[in-house]
Amino acid sequence: MSASRSSEVDAVSDAYLIGEWSRLVFATLLQAGVTDVWVSPGSRSTPFTLAAARTAGITLRPVVDERSAAFMALGYARITGRPGAVLCTSGSAAANYFPAVVEASQASLPLLVLTADRPLDVQQAQAAQTIDQLKLYGGFARSFFDLGLPESSPAALIGARRALAQAAATARGPLPGPVHVNLRARKPLEPRAAQTEAERGLGARVTRLLETPLLRYAPEQALANEAVLAATRTLQSAGSGLIVVGPVSAANESLAQPLAQLAELTGFPVYAEAPSQVRFALSEHALSVPLLDWLLSTPALAESLKPDVLVCIGSTPTSSAYERWAERVPTRVVFAEHGYPDAVGGAELVASGDLSRGLSALCQELARRASAREPSSFAVRLREAHDGCVRRIDELLAEPTRELVEGAVVKAVVESLPTDAVLALGNSLPIREVDAYVTRAPRFRVVCQRGANGIDGLVSGALGSALASGAPTLLLLGDVSLLHDVGALASARLVTSPLVIAVVDNAGGRIFDQLPVQKVYAADAALTELWLTPPNHELSHAAALFGLTYEAPTSLEAVRAVTRAALARGGPTLLHLRVGPNSAAEQRRRVLGALAAQVTPGG
Structure with missing residues (x-):
């Protein structure tokens, strides 16, 4: 120098x-x-x-x-x-x-x-x-x-x-x-x-x-043509199959059209979870079976439903019943946006890339080689069982109750969302109850934390999504999840668009009531708080501290009215939904009991 x-x-x-x-x-x-x-x-x-x-x-x-x-x-x-x-x-x-x-x-x-x-x-x-x-x-x-x-x-x-x-x-x-x-x-x-x-x-x-121009690196990630051809051969040779759609990015183009075409070309039913972005877009499709988790949670029904192949789209599904059942399906083909989502193991094909373009290419190849097929006997049995499940759930949700029931409240809140809104789903029970009880709703984007599946930062994440979208946003989470991220309410003031933080208050982490550990703490009341960790805090005080509108409806009609009003005005609302502490587990028990009772010998 x-x-x-x-x-x-x-x-x-x-x-x-x-x-x-x-x-x-x-x-x-x-x-x-x-x-x-x-x-x-x-x-x-x-x-x-x-x-x-x-x-x-x-x-x-x-x-x-x-x-x-x-x-x-x-x-x-x-x-x-x-x-x-x-x-x-x-x-x-x-x-x-x-x-x-x-x-x-x-x-x-x-x-x-x-x-x-x-x-x-x-x-x-x-x-x-x-x-x-x-x-x-x-x-x-x-x-x-x-x-x-x-x-x-x-x-x-x-x-x-x-x-x-x-x-x-x-x-x-x-x-x-x-x-x-x-x-x-x-x-x-x-x-x-x-x-x-x-x-x-x-x-x-x-x-x-x-x-000076900045070097731009724009990686192109397309599903390999070899993967499309291999999947085509597998689907053509299968006599029956099921399309399963797990979480898919809300930032990308909707997969509703290519998935509907794929279902029609193959005759395969479609099970789409809420974070797939297509569950409600395909709700009226003849091959849509959104309540599959209930059927697979009923042992006799799960045993009778055995397709030849599973076509898995997106990230790993939330349903644990599906994961157990999928192990018994002989062939699985996985198309993902990123990574290697094959938690079950043993998939015949795992390919990642642009799902919209990849599925469109798959449909084009299938259409070129053969015409659309009629639904298989597996698809017919699945449809019959699914229709019975829909009727039984509708009957249970219509029954009068002395207190708000968790499944009915979740259904009422989600169905109150306007078209093109954003639904942010908390982990544990909320994401599962949307899949269990909500089959029809306006089309909207769904975001959730299914990377590590934790309850960290759920409120914060919803605030970020609301700021990014500018659309009416509803966060559905449990009382423990809110407490875990209650400090984020201090930043809710940043959101000027409609934002509803809907807290299902069931006196603790009630997902554990549906897990084997429930038998452990049920036998020793002193152990209960180690799992349920009931917050026992007055949420109206949190709303007042951070300057949020507070609502606590006590009937389903009020839940719907308050939710719609909050989603139509600017700024954040804390929606306190007190439900029966045991209502989620009790309702699940009743649905599964009804499904088991309707299964006849031989399926």
Whole structure:
């Protein structure tokens, strides 16, 4: 380096350099398609927060709790398919992102994690707010980038820009997921304006660099033609089959049309769970069997229903009865958006890629080789059993009750959603009860956390989806799930579109009442709280604390009326749905009993 060049670099102050470095970071991320950033307060992240706030085109959302911020970014990604970014200070703040990083990794959701950090020279020295942040998220991160301390050399600036573009691209695919970018900064952390010729020269270089085209990497992931041909041969040779649609991204094109065509070409019935995005679009289709889980939960019926092949679309279905039953089906073909969703094991074919194009190609190949087939005897038996199940559930839900029954409440709330709304489903009972009781509803998008299947950040995720969509949004979750993420209600003020947080209050984690462990705590009342963990908190106080409208209807008619009204006005509403604590387990017992009773010898 020449003496004059060395003098120029030396004349750039740290305060100016950190400002230009931070400007480069966020202008580059914006050019790479990152438009939304959730920021949590802190000192070490000061220059990066300022740069994000001053970058036109970036929406900056302040959230105190890093864990909540990260789940909000995931809710955004579920709707848009684009990576939201989260930004925090150094130290334990970054560790709070971990649950969302796990969910993003397991669910193949794009997420950009930006963590401010201190210089290497204070690491391992008990410096304040300093931990080892190198590859903090381990194997859950798709990639890790440490930009190092800011430098003013052209090579350093170009390298940082390349790394940021690569990070944003890696988050999007070919296997979407979380990417960690570590941003080191030395004090002073407050940028200042240029005061020297060297500083003005650095500013000009950064501006020129930002004016150069950014390398774009757009991975194309199409289902391989070999997979389409192999699946065609399998389906043609099968005498009977079933199409099963698990969770599918709400950000992509609907699969309703190619799935309907596939069903008609093969004569295979279709079981679509709520997060498939097609359950309600196909509700009137003659081959739709949305209540299959009930049939497979009835041993005699499950035993009598044995297709030759399963065509599995999307991620792993929620139904545990289906998982047990699927092990006995001789052949399975799996088409997924990402990854290898074959939890049962032994699938003949697993292929991932663009499902809309892949299914359309499969239909074209099937249509070219043969005409549509009539439903098999398996399909006829399944339809007969399914129609009987529909009648029995309708009868049970119509019976008068002294208290609100969980299944009826879930049905009333979901059916109150307007067309093109967003339904965010909590884990444990809510997602299962929608599949159990709701067969017809307006067409809307459904989002859920089925990556790691936890209850972490459910409120936060729904807030992110509501902000991303701008559409009326309803979150359906249990009382324990709300308590787990109650702090997220502080951020509900960010949502100005209609948002309903519908809390099914059944006095605890009642899914355990439907699991074998129930017999353990039923025999010893002292053990009950270890599983049910009943919140015993007054939700109206939470609504008042965070400034939310509070509603607590006590009849099904009121549930419908209050839900529709809340979805028609702006801002958040906390909808408190008190139901009989044992109503979910009792209603399930009655339905299964009725189905078992209607099975005749020989199926």
